[in-house]
Amino acid sequence: MRNTLATELLFDLSQPGRRAARFPHSDVPEQPLDEMIPASFRRDNQDGRLPELTEPDVIRHFLNLSTLNMSVDTHFYPLGSCTMKYNPKRHERLSRLPGMVDLHPYQRICDQQGMLRLLHDMQEMLAEIAGLPAVSLQPAAGAQGELSALLVASAWFRSRGETRTRVIFPSSAHGTNPASAAIAGFECVQLENTAGGLVDLAELEARLDEQTAVFMITNPNTLGLFETQIESIAAKVHDVGGLVYIDGANMNAIMGITRPGDFGGDMMHFNVHKTFTGPHGAGGPGAGPIAVRSELAEFLPGPVVTRTTDDDGQPHFDLETPIRSIGRVRSHFGNVGILLRGYCYLRTLGREGVRDAARHAVLNANYLQALLADLLPAPFGEYCMHEFVASASNLKDQRGISAMDIAKRLLDFGFHAPTIYFPLVVLEAMMIEPTETESKATLDAFAAALHEIAEEDVDFLRQAPHETPVSRPNDVQAARQPILSWSPDDDADRNA
Amino acid sequence: MAYLFNTPDDVRSMLEVIGAESIDELFEQVPDHLQVDGLLDLPAGLSEPELEAHLRELAAANHGSSSRVCLMGGGVYDHFIPAAVDEVASRGEFYTAYTPYQAEASQGSLQTFFEFQTLVCQLTGMDVSNASLYEGGTAVSEAVFMAMRVTKRHNRVVVLGSLHPEFQQILETYLGHLSCQLDVIATPDGAADVDIVADSLDEETACLVIQHPNVFGALEELEPLCRAAHEVGALAVVSFDPLSLGLLKTPAACGADIAVAEGQSLGIPAQYGGPFLGILACRHDHVRQMPGRLIGQTVDRHGQRCFVLNLQAREQHIRREKATSNICTNQGLLAVRATVYLSLLGRQGLVDVAELCCRKAHYAAERLGELPGFELMFSRPFFKEFTLRHQGDATDVINRAAAAGFDLGPALGRFPRLRESLGEAADQTLLVAVTEQRTRDEIDRLVESLAATPTDSATPETLTKPA
Numbered sequence: 001m002r003n004t005l006a007t008e009l010l011f012d013l014s015q016p017g018r019r020a021a022r023f024p025h026s027d028v029p030e031q032p033l034d035e036m037i038p039a040s041f042r043r044d045n046q047d048g049r050l051p052e053l054t055e056p057d058v059i060r061h062f063l064n065l066s067t068l069n070m071s072v073d074t075h076f077y078p079l080g081s082c083t084m085k086y087n088p089k090r091h092e093r094l095s096r097l098p099g100m101v102d103l104h105p106y107q108r109i110c111d112q113q114g115m116l117r118l119l120h121d122m123q124e125m126l127a128e129i130a131g132l133p134a135v136s137l138q139p140a141a142g143a144q145g146e147l148s149a150l151l152v153a154s155a156w157f158r159s160r161g162e163t164r165t166r167v168i169f170p171s172s173a174h175g176t177n178p179a180s181a182a183i184a185g186f187e188c189v190q191l192e193n194t195a196g197g198l199v200d201l202a203e204l205e206a207r208l209d210e211q212t213a214v215f216m217i218t219n220p221n222t223l224g225l226f227e228t229q230i231e232s233i234a235a236k237v238h239d240v241g242g243l244v245y246i247d248g249a250n251m252n253a254i255m256g257i258t259r260p261g262d263f264g265g266d267m268m269h270f271n272v273h274k275t276f277t278g279p280h281g282a283g284g285p286g287a288g289p290i291a292v293r294s295e296l297a298e299f300l301p302g303p304v305v306t307r308t309t310d311d312d313g314q315p316h317f318d319l320e321t322p323i324r325s326i327g328r329v330r331s332h333f334g335n336v337g338i339l340l341r342g343y344c345y346l347r348t349l350g351r352e353g354v355r356d357a358a359r360h361a362v363l364n365a366n367y368l369q370a371l372l373a374d375l376l377p378a379p380f381g382e383y384c385m386h387e388f389v390a391s392a393s394n395l396k397d398q399r400g401i402s403a404m405d406i407a408k409r410l411l412d413f414g415f416h417a418p419t420i421y422f423p424l425v426v427l428e429a430m431m432i433e434p435t436e437t438e439s440k441a442t443l444d445a446f447a448a449a450l451h452e453i454a455e456e457d458v459d460f461l462r463q464a465p466h467e468t469p470v471s472r473p474n475d476v477q478a479a480r481q482p483i484l485s486w487s488p489d490d491d492a493d494r495n496a
Numbered sequence: 497m498a499y500l501f502n503t504p505d506d507v508r509s510m511l512e513v514i515g516a517e518s519i520d521e522l523f524e525q526v527p528d529h530l531q532v533d534g535l536l537d538l539p540a541g542l543s544e545p546e547l548e549a550h551l552r553e554l555a556a557a558n559h560g561s562s563s564r565v566c567l568m569g570g571g572v573y574d575h576f577i578p579a580a581v582d583e584v585a586s587r588g589e590f591y592t593a594y595t596p597y598q599a600e601a602s603q604g605s606l607q608t609f610f611e612f613q614t615l616v617c618q619l620t621g622m623d624v625s626n627a628s629l630y631e632g633g634t635a636v637s638e639a640v641f642m643a644m645r646v647t648k649r650h651n652r653v654v655v656l657g658s659l660h661p662e663f664q665q666i667l668e669t670y671l672g673h674l675s676c677q678l679d680v681i682a683t684p685d686g687a688a689d690v691d692i693v694a695d696s697l698d699e700e701t702a703c704l705v706i707q708h709p710n711v712f713g714a715l716e717e718l719e720p721l722c723r724a725a726h727e728v729g730a731l732a733v734v735s736f737d738p739l740s741l742g743l744l745k746t747p748a749a750c751g752a753d754i755a756v757a758e759g760q761s762l763g764i765p766a767q768y769g770g771p772f773l774g775i776l777a778c779r780h781d782h783v784r785q786m787p788g789r790l791i792g793q794t795v796d797r798h799g800q801r802c803f804v805l806n807l808q809a810r811e812q813h814i815r816r817e818k819a820t821s822n823i824c825t826n827q828g829l830l831a832v833r834a835t836v837y838l839s840l841l842g843r844q845g846l847v848d849v850a851e852l853c854c855r856k857a858h859y860a861a862e863r864l865g866e867l868p869g870f871e872l873m874f875s876r877p878f879f880k881e882f883t884l885r886h887q888g889d890a891t892d893v894i895n896r897a898a899a900a901g902f903d904l905g906p907a908l909g910r911f912p913r914l915r916e917s918l919g920e921a922a923d924q925t926l927l928v929a930v931t932e933q934r935t936r937d938e939i940d941r942l943v944e945s946l947a948a949t950p951t952d953s954a955t956p957e958t959l960t961k962p963a
Contacts, residue, residue, distance in 0.1 A: 007607070009607070009610075009611060009614075010611050010614075010615075010835075010839055011611075011614065014842075018842070019842060019844060019845065020578070020580070020839070020840040020841070020842060020845070021578055021840045021841050021842070021845040021849075022845075022848075023576075023845070023848050023849060023852055023932055026851070026852055026855045026856070027935055027936040027937075028855050028856055028858075028859035028936045028939070029859065030855075031855065031858060031859075033743075033851070033854075036854055036855070036858045036877070037715070037743060037744070037854065037877050037879070038877060041715050041718075041744055041745060041877060042743055042744060042745065043741065043742075043743065043744055043745045043746060043749070049618045049843065050615065050618055050619070050838060050841065050842050050843045050845075050846055051839060051842060051843075052842045052843055052844070053839055053840070053842060055578075055580055055840060058580055058584075058836060058839045058840055059580055059583065059584070061839075062584040062587075062608065062832075062836060063584070063587065065603070065604040065607055065608055066584070066587040066589035066590050066604045067589060067604065068602075068603040068604035068607075069589040069590065069593045069601065069602055069603070069604035069605055070593065070598075070601035070602070071588055071589045071590070071591075071592040071593040072588070072592035072593070073588030073589065073592040074588065074589060074592075075601075077593075077594070079594060079597070082594055084592075084594060085499070086499050087588075087591070087592050088498075088499065090544050090547060090548065092586065092591075093548075094547070094548060094551040095767070097551060097552060097555040098555065098560065098562035098563075099554075099555030099556060099557075099558040099559070099560055099562065099563070100551070100554075100555045100558065100560075100767065100768075101560075101765045101766070101767050102560035102561040102562045102566075102574075102765060102766055102767075103558050103559075103560040103766060103767065103768045104560060104561065104566060104568045104572055104574075104766045104768075104903065105572055105766070105768050105769030106568055106570050106572070106905050106906035107558075107559065107560065107568075107903065108894065108895075108898065111558060111559035111560075111898075111903075112558055112768070113557045113558070114553070114554035114555055114556065114557030114558040115554070115558050115768050117554060117557070118554050125538055125539075128536050128537050128538055129536060129538075140630035140631065140634070140770070140771070140827075141630065141823070141824065141825040141826075142824065142825065143812070143822045143823055143824045143825070144630065144634070144822075144823075146822070147822055151669065151672070151673065154673050174812075174813075174824075175811070175812035175813040175814070175815075175816045175819070175824070176812050176813075176822050176824050178812075178816040178817035179812035179815075179816060179817060179819040179821070179822035180822040181817065182817040182818070182819075182822075183641075183670070183821075183822050184673065185673040185674055188816075188817040225525065226525035226526050228525050228526075228527065230530075231527070231530070254526070256532060256535070256536050257523060257526060257531060257532060258526050258530045258531050258532060259532065262530055262532075263530050271825075273825065279591050279592050280591075280592065280593065280594040280595075280825075281590070281591050281593075281827075281828045281829030281830075281832075282590050282591065282593045282594070282595075282596070282602075282605040282608075282828035282829055282832060283593075283594060283595040283596065283605065283609075283627070283628075283789070283825065283826055283827075283828030283829075284595075284628070284771075284825040284826040284827045284828045284829065284830075285630075285770070285771035285825070285826075285827045285828075285829060285830060286825040287771075301669070326669055326672070327665050327666070327668055327669035327672065328633070328662055328665040328666050328668075328669055329634070329666060329669055330630060330631055330633055330634055330666060330770070331571065331631055331632060331633035331660065331662040331663060331666065331758075331769065331772075332571075332572070332631075332662070332768070332769025332770055332772075333768060333769045333770065334769070334770055335630075335770040335771040336767055336768040336769060336770050336771075337767045337770065337771050338771060340767075344547060344551065346538065347539060347541070347542050347547055347550065348498050348541055348542055348544075348547055349498055349541055350538060350539055350540045350541025350542065351535040351536050351537070351538040351539070351540060351541075352535060352540075352541065353498050353541045354536065354538060355532075355535060355536070356500065357499075357500070359519045359523075360500050360501075360502055360519075362519070362522050362523065363502065363507065363510060363511075363514075363519050363522065364502075364510075366510075366514045366516070366522050367510040367513060367514055369514075370513045370514045370515070371513065381525070383514075383516070383521075383522045383524065383525065385525070407598070408598075408600065411598065411600050411601050416598065416601055417598050417601070419597075422813075436499070436500055436501075437499045437500070437501070438501065439501040439502075439506075440501070440502065440506045440509070440510060463797065465600050468600040468601065469600070469603050469802075470599065470600055470603055470796040470798075470800055470802040471600060471796050471797050471798065472600075472796055472797040473599045473600075473794050473795070473796045473802045473803075473804045474794045474795055474796065474797075475794065475804055475806075477794050477795065478792040478793070478794035478804050478806045479792070479806060479807055479809075482783065482790075482792050482806055482807060483792055483793040483794070484610075484613055484624050484625075484783070484790055484791070484792055484793075484806065485610070485613050485614040485617045485623075485624065485625065486610070486611070486614045486793075
């Protein structure tokens with residue numbers, strides 16, 4: 001049923017003389033181009049090589065391409081650490097309302113009061129969920145939130161006459177943690193041990209000193225476990241004068257249940273595209289707002305939204321750059337389209353719904369973990385939070401089936417694969433996050449598929465997937481001789 | 497509850513399988529005293545009709561291009577977005593997928609991003625494009641870091657004063673804690689003096705950052721500027737406007753080593769400044785120093801052509817603190833929009849839209865520049881945007897235009913970083929951008945409304961503060 005003709009590359013579909021977009025003729029007095037832009041600045045239009053297509057070509061091409069994807073709308077997508085929950089359709093309609101979608105960022109303040117109210121209230125809701133009072137919505141994604149918060153920390157230490165050089169994180173940290181720390185100019189120190197999947201307090205203590213700027217920790221951590229000693233961890237970091245950063249990638253487990261600010265965090269980011277159902281957009285856009293303690297507020301990246309009350313009692317919203325701000329981290333005001341969807345989500349769930357979403361995310365994860373306990377045991381912890389990291393090492397030892405084989409074969413069963421081989425502390429790791437927006441029936445079917453796969457022929461599994469449009473791309477060849485764009489020569493080669 | 501599946505019966509049977517008494521028991525890892533007592537102080541949940549009414553009320557308190565004629569610029573423009581762009585971007589298969597880690601389940605996204613990379617190369621003449629960055633401003637900073645790695649020069653970066661001031665602010669933030677010196681060369685004539693720039697560059701300079709057309713709308717002497725950078729072994733980082741390339745020489749033809757852009761004009765609505773699309777393209781030699789995701793073509797085990805995330809050894813999830821950037825989530829869906837937009841435009845459409853912008857902008861500039869009390873601030877060639885100077889306060893002009901149903905601006909007085917280039921005219925200047933959407937009739941009506949003596953029609957409203 002696949003239309004392989006339509007999914008040829010755009011450049012192969014191109015036919016000279018075809019057109020899609022047409023514009024009205026110019027209605028202003030004709031003026032020679034040379035008088036407007038001297039020829040020395042202008043391109044030779046023969047070198048414009050964009051493809052030539054009709055609108056039906058374009059639609060059939062991309063709609064057929066879209067069917068080659070798995071997505072939350074079409075499939076169970078238990079990609080650990082990514083919170084692939086349902087993306088409500090109302091958000092898509094509401095984000096396109098006139099007055100929202102067409103609002104220019106340099107409109108006059110009086111012309112943006114509705115938007116500023118929304119963003120202000122989003123700041124307030126995030127502060128409440130974080131238990132940290134000051135919020136900047138600026139960062140474009142979680143990684144930029146991390147970087148922004150680390151720069152805030154750096155500026156705060158400088159303001160106190162301190163230069164601290166180190167950022168510490170556990171080995172199970174997301175790769176963005178060390179990458180952000182490096183860009184923020186810090187030296188990275190990784191904790192290597194785990195005490196039952198948690199931070200080893202003794203090792204942490206040995207690494208803490210007056211050079212420690214920030215300890216970054218994901219809580220619940222990437223093994224899906226709550227760091228039960230988080231208060232002691234925070235106290236030890238605070239004892240040496242350091243700050244605690246909470247990577248909020250896993251907030252879906254704890255929103256409305258416990259708050260980073262209450263368990264010792266000084267700074268955190270949210271992933272609005274994960275926890276507050278962004279959506280994920282085939283890889284983005286995200287939004288990575290940060291929340292910090294009040295003494296760090298004046299260093300936040302700006303602008304932030306402020307609320308005042310007019311003489312006649314009406315609220316007035318404005319933009320303000322915090323007094324000692326680290327500066328801008330992006331142009332304009334954050335990934336507003338995603339923040340708006342997150343706002344809609346929080347307003348839909350409300351105070352009870354936020355807590356219930358976390359409770360059911362945790363219930364679903366524990367249920368699935370229990371269904372798989374015999375086959376893919378999770379090495380740490382009795383109960384998990386919103387996700388668990390199962391290990392395929394038994395299957396690997398007994399039958400030679402790897403996490404990769406299982407992941408690939410799951411695709412044939414109509415399930416997206418979990419995150420695999422992360423975190424590294426678990427051999428043959430399969431990080432599974434079902435989210436709260438899946439039914440028991442789906443979880444049952446997923447577990448049944450895994451049990452069935454475990455019995456399948458090993459050679460058959462090593463060649464899986466069998467029913468997807470492509471199977472086991474040659475990554476080595478891709479890296480050795482990178483082809484990163486189409487060129488006319490490629491076609492000549494293919495036809496040769 | 498919204499979006500939940502589990503009925504009380506489901507919950508009971510699931511807990512039984514787990515071997516737990518209650519959902520509360522599953523949270524036993526979270527110490528009791530750390531658990532929120534009751535509920536957070538959040539509003540009560542809304543039904544869909546209530547939410548929609550609420551959002552409509554908020555939207556009604558805004559005024560965007562659906563309520564006034566938009567001639568605003570400053571990096572965000574009111575270009576036409578064909579319906580087919582929204583149609584494709586609305587496909588759940590695209591917007592509810594994530595980063596294509598599993599190539600077999602993501603060929604739709606992967607091929608689209610490969611096509612995006614190709615279209616950016618065709619547009620710019622550069623050899624390689626990545627699959628997107630956050631937006632145009634961070635793209636400049638990423639390009640500067642990349643230039644430092646390529647040249648192994650970490651002490652000095654030179655930026656023209658005609659770079660978008662918010663892009664410069666981001667760069668200041670990113671470089672602020674490093675020992676790298678950031679030198680800004682003022683551009684009092686609306687564009688850089690090549691000799692002054694050349695004199696300021698030295699063997700320590702990692703790169704020269706040029707925006708073309710620049711924040712004033714004016715064209716820079718791009719080719720000699722790039723040559724000046726190369727003469728000292730520095731890279732030329734060029735921030736371009738994608739649609740300008742229907743008319744202007746490509747960054748590659750002018751000598752750019754790294755070309756970056758804000759891709760908003762490629763089928764992306766203004767939506768209060770984001771999400772937008774960061775574009776970054778470079779020459780073959782520097783590909784392994786690029787930030788962000790790259791899609792590559794390869795073959796599968798059957799020998800079929802297919803697409804994968806490529807050269808991941810540059811990225812944070814593999815290389816951690818030695819990665820070329822910390823970026824993980826990028827702007828995938830915006831890259832999808834740009835790909836569809838450019839596919840619809842095609843070779844001739846790109847030329848047409850660029851010419852229309854240029855012709856209409858020049859007509860508007862001529863008419864507005866003739867008005868008593870108004871003049872064009874600079875005499876440099878421009879593309880679709882120009883700097884208008886008024887003998888009074890620029891914010892008054894914006895208010896008068898708004899009262900007549902037109903949005904102009906931003907006023908350049910809001911950007912402290914432009915004051916050195918604008919001098920005493922800073923508070924008298926504003927940007928006017930004219931896209932292919934504007935008609936002669938709209939421009940004529942704007943001119944008439946500004947020609948009328950300023951009266952009570954002006955709303956005494958303050959502009960946004962410098963942000």
